[in-house]
Amino acid sequence: MTEFRRSADAQARLHELVPGGAHTYARGADQYPEGMAPVLVRGHGCRVTDCDGNEFVEYGMGLRSVTLGHGYRPVVDAVTAAIADGVNFSRPTVLELAAAEDFLSMVPGAEMVKFAKNGSDATTAAVRLSRAVTGRVTVAACAQPFFSVDDWFIGTTAMSAGIPGQPTVSFPYGDLPALEQVLAGHEVACVIMEAATALHEPPPGYLAGVRELCDRYATLLVFDEMITGFRWAAGGAQQVYDVVPDLSCWGKAMGNGFPITALAGRREYLERGGLRTAAERVFLLSTTHGPETGSLAAFRAVVRAYATTDPIARMERAGRRLRAGVEEVTAEFGIGDRLRIAGRPSCLVFQTLDPDGMPSQEYRTLFLQELLRRGVLGQSFVTSAAHTDPDIDETVEACRGAAAVYQRALEQGTVAGLLEGRPVAPALRAHAAPRRLAEVVG
Template sequence: MRDFQRSNAIQERLHELVPGGAHTYARGPDQYPEFMAPVLVRGSGCRVWDCDGNEFIEYGMGLRSVTLGHGYRPVVEAVTRAIADGVNFSRPTELELLAAQDFLSVVPGADMVKFAKNGSDATTAAVRLARAATGRETVAICDQPFFSVDDWFIATTPMNAGIPASATVRFGYNDLDSLAAVLEQHAVACVLMEAATAMAEPEPGFLEGVRALCDRHGALLVFDEMITGFRWATGGAQQVYGVTPDLSTWGKAMGNGFPISALAGKREYMELGGLRTKADRVFLLSTTHGPETGALAAFRAVVHAYATTDPIGRMEQAGKQLADGVNAAAADLKIESHLQVVGRPSCLVFTTKDPQGNPSQEFRTLFLQELLNQGILGQSFVVSAAHTTQDIDQTITACHSAAAVYRQALERGSVSTLLKGRPVAPAMRRHAAPRQI
């Protein structure tokens, strides 16, 4: 059993100073077994250490933002060189041009790019641009988990207190009929979606059908490449599936953990936020820290790493090894119908089901608890290129031990005698209960 005494003390103090005890809901202590949410102090490669001295192999890697590993030296060195000469200025730097050239060289479907600091800013800028370009207000979003912290999206979630109603409608993934119906019923400014997710690949013709429907109805097509960019391929899902959107939004892995995002797209739309238009100008993105030198240098080093090494191939290989090993361990214990690793190899999740075969937060929490005790930290099994064969083997061994406890709970019909503390709860929920502090 691991000791989390200092982590728990710091977490309690965080609740006094930071709403929710974390700056991202997905990082909150309610997403981990109670009293077992480590407060981290450093990381190297795929390993992290907490303030109690515990060492973990980490998965998820900064909410999928770190693909090359924590402290990846070429990125750190590039950032160090850049910030030594200043971080923020009153005029553009040459670095902004170089970074834009690098970006557009790996996203050939885009003509222009504008950098920002977080994904929500980029995605909301895409919505604003589409509304200006079309003169319409309604946004059609795919039934996928998350697009932005801004009102137009959060109004559609259970956590919508204090937010006015929004002109946002939904359609189904791999369901062209549902999208067609939305486009026929509403004057839609843009169709916003992830081209693929960990659990869902586009059926043949689906993305091409979305493109055609957008063209037919005069709506812009926006791909959210926050997760798929630099994980499915350097050029994102649009490179993999061969469908070019009008606009696309990027973030996460493009900085290997450094804060950078981007809005990219066709010149005819992007210029509406520039100085080469006679139309009413769009307040597109105007951020103090968007051109900050450290993050742009990190991005350029990431592009170089992707051009000279094979992080995507490594993630695919590591993910396949992990999924095969954990699923074999579950099968060995005859619980493969209750505990399973699924998804794209570079973006894996684990499913946890109760004795009746229903998805279970209680059983998920038990599995997380046992993984933490075995030195594995992660709400998923999202790998990085830093996960070595040895790291994966160690994780599989830990999962076998955790799965043995999981089997005990299945045989007993309950986690009650094995789980310590309350189960985890969905990050996006209306009330603090069932994990109210």
């Protein structure tokens, strides 16, 4: 029986020291069954170990930031060699030049690039630059889950306390008339969107239509490639779908978990943040740690791995094998219409529905609980190139045991008696309930 006593103690201490008990809301204990949120100590390949000594096959892999596997030796060796000669300097290094050359050789249409540390740095810089270029303020953000921690986006979510109203408007994915209505009705500085997601491939002609509308209304097109970059293709969604944005924002798998992001795009725009412009300058990106050597070396090692080992093919193969296995299990239990696997093979998610066929946090939590008990950790089934056939087979067997419990819950019409504790809740919500913890008095 898997136990989480040390993890529970560590998590309680984290809540005393760190707001929310984690440094990323998506990593919070409220995203996992109560008392079953492992606090990790190490990882190798696609397996991680918590402070109780439990080992798990991990999915999601660092919120999709690790595609080659934890502790991937060529990346670790490159970082070790780089930081031995210093990490941060008061002038650029030749490593910055080499990394920029590597990046621009991979990304179609990008003419300049600037590195940073957080995805929000890059997307907010793209918004700021778009506003300067167009002289407009409004941002049209696609109705997709997440773009930035900064006010222009978070101010539009349920977790908007402390943020004044923002001039950001939304449009649905895949609907060109709806986007045109937004562009015609507002002075829009930029359209920002993920070109594709795990659950939504672009309809035929859609991205080309978005490109044409942005050109017609003199609006910059920004692609958020945080997830699609290095997972759909090394050159991102723009390479797959052959539509070039004005600006693009990158991160996550760029460094196989090391902190590095990028803003890239057309020279005529990015030069507004440089020294070769006669126009008023834009404070584009200027970060102390953006060019630190460890992450740049990690990125260059990732580029070499993608050029020589085809990790995308391995991720997709693992995802197809996993999906086939899980669907065989759900069919065996007759619950394939209530416990579903969806998405691109390299970016799978599971969908948990209640007896009425409605999305359910309670049933999701039950499924997570049963997977954790059987050695599988993940809020999704997002694979990496490190997931081998034995890892997938072990996961499918864990799903078989979890499916048996899920079937019982469907048959009795409730998770009562099967789910221990309160259900998980959306990471971005206005109040801590339904997973609010007791306040500390003193």
